[in-house]
Amino acid sequence: MKTIALVTQKGGAGKSTLASSLAVAALEAGERVCLIDMDPQATLTVWGKTRAEADLPVVAASPAKLPAVLKTLADKGVTMAFIDTPGAEGAASSAAMAAAQLCVIPSRPTAFDLWASANTRKALKDMRGDYVFVLNQCPPAQQSARVEEGMAALEAMGGLLSPLVLARVDYQEAARRGWGVTEFNPHGAAAGEMRALWASLKKRLAKGAKPAKKAA
């Protein structure tokens, strides 16, 4: 089983949105997927209850229980686990960072988000965790100077997954129904974006994700 954690201390960057839509994209691509909700706000737990299908379990886990939860899922034949974390540094995000093969750090193309990303990267570097950035909620005119600056900053900090994820209402509409964007509007631009993001994430996982060191 592969484990991906969505982490960044910045609230609103898109951890829960990307975790849910990536999980659905992975499911559609043939993975056996489970979402692990470590956020006390329980965003994905509510999302999972709203979802009518039982095809994508959402499991809540405390930092202490995370390793046991992951082992149980692996034993059950789950191939892909996505961990959603709170928007603050603490035991939950440390446990997720330590357990994941790869951490995905979503960031909006704004200075405040990029600064927060640098802090998250530092925490991951200290733990020798493998990580990659995703630029989320980009304005529709992709090549604005602000987006280009964000791309350059994240590339310099260790790598940016492609494609850029744009700000699109499909993400919000899908979320409130308990769906991923690929289910909400399968032929829409957001759906294409999420399938492409899942494909590059999978490639990135295969390429060189190393097991992260255990947290102290």
Ligand SMILES: Nc1ncnc2c1ncn2[C@@H]1O[C@H](COP(=O)(O)OP(=O)(O)O)[C@@H](O)[C@H]1O
């Ligand atoms: N690509 C996107 N396009 C439009 N809205 C988005 C996008 N990504 C996130 N959002 C919205 O931004 C808000 C914060 O996203 P969320 O996933 O809850 O962030 P986090 O979990 O990091 O706090 C939510 O209201 C969500 O619907």
Ligand SMILES: [Mg+2]
């Ligand atoms: Mg969240």
